[in-house]
Amino acid sequence: MSLIKVTDLSLAYDTGRAVTELNFEVNDGDYLCIVGENGSGKSTLIKGLLGLKKPQGGTIEFSDGLKQTEIGYLPQHSSIQKDFPASVWEVVISGTQNADIGYRPWYTQSQKATAQSWMEVLGIEDMAKKGYGELSGGQQQRVLLARALCATKRLLLLDEPVAGLDPLVTQDMYAILRTLNHEKGLSIVMISHDIQSAVQEASHILHLHNTMLFFGSTAHYVSCSVGRRYLGGEQQ
Ligand SMILES: Nc1ncnc2c1ncn2[C@@H]1O[C@H](COP(=O)(O)OP(=O)(O)OP(=O)(O)O)[C@@H](O)[C@H]1O
Numbered sequence: 001m002s003l004i005k006v007t008d009l010s011l012a013y014d015t016g017r018a019v020t021e022l023n024f025e026v027n028d029g030d031y032l033c034i035v036g037e038n039g040s041g042k043s044t045l046i047k048g049l050l051g052l053k054k055p056q057g058g059t060i061e062f063s064d065g066l067k068q069t070e071i072g073y074l075p076q077h078s079s080i081q082k083d084f085p086a087s088v089w090e091v092v093i094s095g096t097q098n099a100d101i102g103y104r105p106w107y108t109q110s111q112k113a114t115a116q117s118w119m120e121v122l123g124i125e126d127m128a129k130k131g132y133g134e135l136s137g138g139q140q141q142r143v144l145l146a147r148a149l150c151a152t153k154r155l156l157l158l159d160e161p162v163a164g165l166d167p168l169v170t171q172d173m174y175a176i177l178r179t180l181n182h183e184k185g186l187s188i189v190m191i192s193h194d195i196q197s198a199v200q201e202a203s204h205i206l207h208l209h210n211t212m213l214f215f216g217s218t219a220h221y222v223s224c225s226v227g228r229r230y231l232g233g234e235q236q
Pocket residue numbers: 013014015017018036037038039040041042043044045076
């Protein structure tokens with residue numbers, strides 16, 4: 001079943017159009033990688049999917065049962081997040097507020113249990129009391145992933161989750177995402193500049209260049225001209 005269906009979508013800023021004429025679907029269990037050069041509209045599209053940016057044209061439809069507020073989101077890294085003055089526990093559990101109806105100044109037992117269990121899955125439960133700003137980049141990304149997981153049971157949107165991570169930590173992150181996709185049945189939409197890993201990990205590829213250069217299965221992408229060119233000919 002289709003979780004998200006995007007039809008003729010355009011998103012724009014005052015300064016001009018960011019992305020136009022997008023047509024694609026995300027189905028239950030998909031692992032979609034969004035690739036493309038800097039400034040090609042990837043983060044803007046994610047903001048559109050989250051409802052943070054209104055379409056200038058076209059539509060974004062969600063399947064029944066999936067609310068926009070029940071999507072787990074890991075934003076593109078910024079220096080502000082790196083010094084965020086909160087403990088690991090506070091950052092992770094704040095993800096549960098997303099799925100809740102309205103804001104409450106306390107957390108329920110079930111929200112606490114959700115945060116605790118995702119921290120255990122990601123192996124960060126021992127860091128609960130540490131300041132988020134004291135962690136390494138790889139640890140911070142795990143914390144942000146745990147936060148995103150607290151917000152959803154079905155769909156994760158990840159904006160460059162491995163940017164700036166060393167190769168080993170990057171492989172750990174991919175292994176975690178693979179498990180979440182294969183074993184926990186979560187659908188994943190991930191922006192990445194790591195094209196080689198994208199074609200290894202993802203089931204589908206969306207290649208943007210302010211418009212859509214390609215959308216389809218990874219197997220099709222690696223054999224089509226757009227994909228072969230972007231992959232530097234290595235998969236020919
Ligand atoms: N807040 C904004 N106001 C005006 N223009 C913006 C804004 N955010 C992005 N843009 C412009 O929209 C276009 C797409 O930006 P976007 O951030 O979506 O690109 P991206 O593909 O995520 O790039 P990167 O790989 O560098 O993260 C760019 O031309 C950018 O300058």
